[in-house]
Amino acid sequence: MSGIYAIDFGTSNTVISRWNAATQAAEVLSFPDLSQQLGTNLSVVPSLVYVEDMTKSLVVMGQAVRDRGLDVSTDNRFFRHIKRGIGTDTQGFLPSVDGQILSFEQIGRWFLETIIRALQAQDPDIYSLTLTVPVNSFEIYRNWLGDIMPSFDIQQIRMLDEPTAAALGYQVEGCKTILVIDCGGGTLDLSLVQLSSTRSAAVKPLGFFLKSGTKNFARAASQKINTARVIAKSGQNLGGADIDHWMADYFADAQNVPSTPLTLRLLEKIKVSLSTQSMASEAFFDDETLETYELSMSREQFNGLLKERGFFERLDDSMRHVLRQARQQGIEQDDIDAVLLVGGTAQIPAVRNWVVTYFPAIKVRADNPFGAVSQGALQLAQGITVKDFLYHSYGIRYWNRREKRHDWHQIIPEGQPYPMDDPVELVLGASVNSQPTIELVLGELGSAQRMTEVYFDGDRLITRTRSDQGTVVQPLNDKEGSRSLARLDPPGFPGSDRIKLLFRVDHDRFLRVTVDDLLTNTRLLEDCMVVQLS
Numbered sequence: 001m002s003g004i005y006a007i008d009f010g011t012s013n014t015v016i017s018r019w020n021a022a023t024q025a026a027e028v029l030s031f032p033d034l035s036q037q038l039g040t041n042l043s044v045v046p047s048l049v050y051v052e053d054m055t056k057s058l059v060v061m062g063q064a065v066r067d068r069g070l071d072v073s074t075d076n077r078f079f080r081h082i083k084r085g086i087g088t089d090t091q092g093f094l095p096s097v098d099g100q101i102l103s104f105e106q107i108g109r110w111f112l113e114t115i116i117r118a119l120q121a122q123d124p125d126i127y128s129l130t131l132t133v134p135v136n137s138f139e140i141y142r143n144w145l146g147d148i149m150p151s152f153d154i155q156q157i158r159m160l161d162e163p164t165a166a167a168l169g170y171q172v173e174g175c176k177t178i179l180v181i182d183c184g185g186g187t188l189d190l191s192l193v194q195l196s197s198t199r200s201a202a203v204k205p206l207g208f209f210l211k212s213g214t215k216n217f218a219r220a221a222s223q224k225i226n227t228a229r230v231i232a233k234s235g236q237n238l239g240g241a242d243i244d245h246w247m248a249d250y251f252a253d254a255q256n257v258p259s260t261p262l263t264l265r266l267l268e269k270i271k272v273s274l275s276t277q278s279m280a281s282e283a284f285f286d287d288e289t290l291e292t293y294e295l296s297m298s299r300e301q302f303n304g305l306l307k308e309r310g311f312f313e314r315l316d317d318s319m320r321h322v323l324r325q326a327r328q329q330g331i332e333q334d335d336i337d338a339v340l341l342v343g344g345t346a347q348i349p350a351v352r353n354w355v356v357t358y359f360p361a362i363k364v365r366a367d368n369p370f371g372a373v374s375q376g377a378l379q380l381a382q383g384i385t386v387k388d389f390l391y392h393s394y395g396i397r398y399w400n401r402r403e404k405r406h407d408w409h410q411i412i413p414e415g416q417p418y419p420m421d422d423p424v425e426l427v428l429g430a431s432v433n434s435q436p437t438i439e440l441v442l443g444e445l446g447s448a449q450r451m452t453e454v455y456f457d458g459d460r461l462i463t464r465t466r467s468d469q470g471t472v473v474q475p476l477n478d479k480e481g482s483r484s485l486a487r488l489d490p491p492g493f494p495g496s497d498r499i500k501l502l503f504r505v506d507h508d509r510f511l512r513v514t515v516d517d518l519l520t521n522t523r524l525l526e527d528c529m530v531v532q533l534s
Contacts, residue, residue, distance in 0.1 A: 005129050007112070045061075163190065177193075329415070486524035499516065
């Protein structure tokens with residue numbers, strides 16, 4: 001099998017892998033002008049964009065931005081950490097370039113299109129492409145990529161969340177339950193995954209398809225097929241970009257050092273050096289003030305800064321959330337066989353020390369932090385089936401006679417695995433005399449509303465998450481023409497059960513309903529698609 005690729009689009013760096021049919025192994029690719037070599041077998045594309053001229057569509061990408069020194073520019077043509085701005089609820093002020101306002105979606109689109117064109121230049125016959133996305137932004141990226149990907153001549157395009165891909169990429173032998181801690185430049189994602197094996201005559205690869213081809217992926221009857229079942233997930237906007245800005249604030253207070261793209265680049269180097277050294281320093285000359293600065297920080301000072309900024313408290317929040325979900329599925333903390341660290345920020349010694357406060361060091365692995373996600377994503381085209389779960393609970397609206405207001409009855413709980421093996425049954429009667437139709441309003445039930453704001457403070461891209469307290473219900477089909485499911489003939493009357501509803505969720509997270517009329521003993525709807533869940 002050939003023509004199988006995966007892209008791990010990261011906040012700081014992007015990794016592209018392909019399946020080598022000759023060696024039967026994954027390999028990371030490198031591209032002239034785009035890639036930076038990090039080691040013997042690893043190259044990354046820095047997730048950087050510089051817009052030279054909008055009127056002529058001149059855009060510089062990846063390592064070429066650094067090679068030309070454009071990443072230390074203080075003008076508004078340079079963009080980094082663009083992944084964090086895609087699909088945010090509020091984007092605030094965005095810079096104008098050559099008289100045009102640029103969105104993060106547009107900049108990200110240019111970046112991915114450049115990478116895919118480079119791939120197609122090397123291999124015009126790409127068949128399968130998998131893109132990995134953060135846990136807490138899955139729906140946002142599905143919608144965004146859904147607009148971009150159909151334009152490419154690639155038969156099969158799909159998505160997989162990053163930590164699940166990493167669990168597959170590490171290829172941990174003999175481990176069934178795996179916790180992936182993926183902390184990179186912009187996001188913290190935790191995912192608890194169970195791996196199992198079955199034998200099947202033929203398997204259709206799953207994952208979320210953005211575009212589905214027709215190639216036959218049937219396997220021999222003796223082929224071992226792996227299944228990755230997602231047990232729990234948690235994600236938030238937290239990563240290396242935040243730490244860089246915290247360091248910039250530290251030096252601004254301590255030494256009055258200006259925060260510029262150049263100082264951020266140097267502070268990132270200090271941060272990386274402190275992963276292997278107890279002390280790190282960089283010096284630079286400010287050509288505006290004609291002053292020379294020496295930036296020096298010890299690992300002890302660095303760890304103190306992380307603690308002061310609440311970094312470990314936020315790590316604890318995500319860990320508690322995942323472990324709580326796991327217990328609801330009957331899995332205790334001691335049942336976790338391996339903990340895999342992914343991403344540059346996860347390589348910080350203080351982060352590793354935090355992990356071993358929860359798990360024995362022998363269970364923790366960090367030997368493939370950058371390549372695991374893209375390499376694991378390739379497994380979807382190798383017979384891997386991924387079984388996921390719903391992040392929210394869902395219900396139907398009803399009239400609460402006692403409280404004289406609308407209320408919600410849960411039909412599908414948070415954490416429900418999909419596709420569902422058994423449907424949820426609900427029996428209802430008519431609510432008014434001569435009721436002509438069945439109308440149902442479906443809602444996504446949540447305990448709090450979270451909003452991400454992304455804005456520029458000077459030339460600094462800032463991400464802030466706001467939480468509004470209180471129960472939040474997001475109606476999914478409460479508009480004219482969407483509430484009615486089927487007609488009742490004869491019309492319904494209160495006082496007796498009239499219809500039976502069977503709800504299920506398919507492999508693409510579409511809620512489907514079957515409706516039976518109990519009075520006439522007829523089926524009004526058969527597995528009808530109602531709405532897509534998240």
